[in-house]
Amino acid sequence: MRLRLAPKIVCIFLIAEAMSLLTLSFVFIRYGQNLITSEIEERGDAVAHFLAQLSTYPVLAWNPDLIMDSAKVVMLQKDVVGLEILGNKGQPLVELGKRESPHGVMVFSADILGESQKFTDEEAVIGNLSQVTEKLGVVRIYMGLEDLKKDIRSLKLTVFSIAALTFLITVLIGAYSVHYFVARPLRKLMEGVKRVSSGDLDTITEINTSDELEKLSNAFNKMLVALKANLKKRIEETEYEAMEQNLVILGELSSMLIHEVGNMLNRFSVIEYQLSEEKLSKRGRELIDNFRKELKSLQKFTENVRLFSKRPELELKAIDLVNFLKVIVASFKFMNPKGLKFVFETDVKECLAYVDEDALRQVMVNLITNASDVSDEGSEVRVALGVHGERVRIEVRDNGPGISEEDREKVFTPFFTTKGPLGTGLGLAIVRSLIEAHGGRVWFESHPGNGTTFFVELPVLKAS
Template identity: 30%
Template sequence: MPEGYPDGPWRGWGPGDRRPRWWPEGEAWPPTDAAPWQRMRRRFMRRIGCALVLLVILLGSLIALVTWLVGRVLDGRLALVVTAVLPLVVVVLIVAVLLRLVRGTAAPVSDLIEAAARIEAGDYAARVPVRGPREVRGLARAFNAMGGRLEETDEARRRLLADVSHELRTPLTVMQGTLEGMLDGLYPVDEAHLAPVLEETRVLGRLVEDLRTLSLSEAGSLRLHREPTNLATLLRDVAAAHHPAADAVGVTLAPEGIDELPVLEVDPARIRQVVGNLIANALRFTPAGGRISVTASHTDDGVSVVVRDTGSGMEPEALEHAFDRFYRSPGSPGSGLGLPIARNLVEAHGGRIDIESAPGGGTAVRFTLPPSPEN
């Protein structure tokens, strides 16, 4: 039960309740409108009561009419017995049916009203039991699914803020320490000390740009500038751009079998980013003496590109979360944004991407781009 709730059914906020962690900053606590759901419940019950009173009046009129007709048709003691028993039997049956209907409908609706008020207050863990008539059960299931999605979204937002704060903290700390040392006279103001600060600003710039790309692609707002692109030339260029980094760590980087590829209508800058992210990710996990290959082939689904390394591979748990943003295996470098960005960019082109890996067996990331209409 969320912090701030007493044990047992929720009865609204009281002056003695502590402010829960999820309560919005800047809003008064406890809320002045502590339990709006209670008024909604009372209003709902009053409407049901009015409907019942109207129904009883109508039924009373119907019973009186039936009694009068029986008295006209039957004579003597039989008519007296029928007119005395019939209203009682009808009333008992009607009350039983109405009580069953009210219990079956009013209680689930009241649960929904209370849970909706809790979600409105920020408690996305609120759920309702699935009971009552079929329509109400369907509504309860839809409500619980909505609550689950809201809870997941809120949790993802919190994780994102925490992850972004963590990623920004390291370069800012380095920059702050170096600059303070220069101001205090501990470090000379020279290239040797200014170069790391400049590099950290570049790290921050890449992180901000990665976050922007990820946000746009997830929102479906990323604009692609498609043009006829020679994918073979693009792959060779990206591999050549990463050769210095590969040579520096003693890893062989080789494009293979990429000569016979069709021209595709893609955004070349974004596909370069995809391949660059995959190669950079492979370089982080491939030890000296290892190999990274970039291969491509023409398939019925389009063009399939595979970046394969001979690195340490991934554990099953890490493989399951490989495309989660900011996810990193223990001790892994990087920001954890490369694979999520690659997936979103490939999917924005109408393609698909998957990953295969095993501990000690290396990793292979394959993405497929659909063929151009003229192909």
């Protein structure tokens, strides 16, 4: 038979209680029975002795009428159903009532004694003292047991009624306690488990019973929190894995695409070159110039997408950054339609760092190009190198309009550009990805209307 926990506890409790109540009842009844029986015994003895004393003088005086009177008085006593008075030789002097009863009888006897000291009424015994013998006769009292049995029956009834009432009350209290302290919190816990299995991991189950059930619910809640954290982590991991997979696919796809587009652009360049060699009208020349510009911008775009989409694979070499930067800054002086001043300054002679030359060149070109783009004709773009402890810091400063408050957050975001079709918005994203791949960092300071400085920090090997 399958029973739920609460009825099981109630059943165990009922059995234990019934057993203890029954045992107690039987002990109590036996004790009460003994009390009632000893009471009737005492009474029977007393009545027998009373009659024996009452009969002493009449027997001594051999007065049958007086003996009968005493006997009749005794017959009126409670429970007395019969009596006998016998002489000293066992001869019956009086017989009254019955010696049997349907409920049984108890017999009590007492000797009728003739000791002198028992008589205080001297006149009653005058002249007879010499004839007094020790034992004058015997009195037998027959007491009916009907009342005794009735008393015992009512005692049993009372004890069992009290036991039944106690049982009933304790059952009610016990059942309510089991419901309140066990079944109710368990049901709450069950509801919690059901909620969890239906996917709700947010609702905590509160049980304040200060016992093992409270500990169980606390453990359950802890498990819930851990489960939620674990699940969140798993989801994030899965999302991240899916995203990584997508990125890999996207990367492969875009590099294929970039490769194809690159080939096409090369073919377009050849066509553009061939066309420019032809004799063309003024309008034709203008169109070829436009075509060249578009081609360049498309080449830049594909190159930037190529750089951005591939994971930076660095070939680190120890190079002297002082020389390296000097050459890059100088190269900007040639193609310089705005007539900008490109300045390089440093207070170190040599600064060795482990870097990928191509990558760092790309970084510097992007930063100096950005600075040139925002600079007014003839203004200055300054590149500086300084060593700060174990790190080298490169600064690219311009006197342009600065970066507006609202664009600050976005400048490193891929494809964010304020340059329209001329910009890809990938320059700074590439810078950040390359610098972080070197274990460095990049940031900027900008005061609108007062220029911008981009900082690149890298680990340094040796500086002097």
